[in-house]
Amino acid sequence: MEAQKQTTMVVFSGDLDKAMASFIIATGAAAMGNRVTMFFTFWGLNILRKEQHVPVQKGFLEKMFERMMPRGPGKLGISKLNMGGMGRTMMKHIMKKKNVASLPELIQLAKELDVEMIACTMSMDVLGIKEEELADGLKFAGVATYLAEAEQSRVNLFI
Template structure:
């Protein structure tokens, strides 16, 4: 186990939980920790490119893609979302308070060397293709996450 290694499972696709995940990841990386984020199920929506990417999909895969937010900028809040109004209000307050946006936090994590891993099993289930997700990701299954977690002294599930 390493005192300087942290892992985060990002299961939620809610804006507030995504923000928390990236704030923690950026803080740990800034402190010199090796950080791995494992995005699974709804957390994969954070990694989607905002533009529609044409790929070959089954009907069900296409429906999943159509129903879910396309990228970090489209995420709603876990509480008080009110059809998207809550997320708009939250983003406005964050801007006033000079809090980094989710997109800025993602870029900061990249710059700090945070490893972002997309769960391939969840991608298969939800019908996501590699080309639909942002650049700079790793693609792996649960065994990779567990290997990372075995070496870490902090493992979070968000």
């Protein structure tokens, strides 16, 4: 009996292009029968933020981080040639024209393929992000949970 194949990713980056790459790999691996776990930490949490403002109690620094960080997949910049958002707009436009799935579509597909998405609780604490500010259907856990999955996985990536 062969154990199920597993893939894990640490999604540290909150750049649109790296987020796209991580979800393309995750959904591809899930479609090929892998159990896939994505562990969102630091800036990667921004990929999962709800687009609308959620009223929660925050301290001063937490409010500053909230305002400075992009809220959800539609607001992410790209890691190169972003040029104040122009590069991002160009890339989105060209992807739509070429029928490449958008990031929200890839996230939806990942959910349908049962990709496990874990939000790093320590990073949430540091950046002042509350559970209700993040997308539905996530798990909330720390690095030990990620490592337990990673040890079972053949493919491990840090993105």
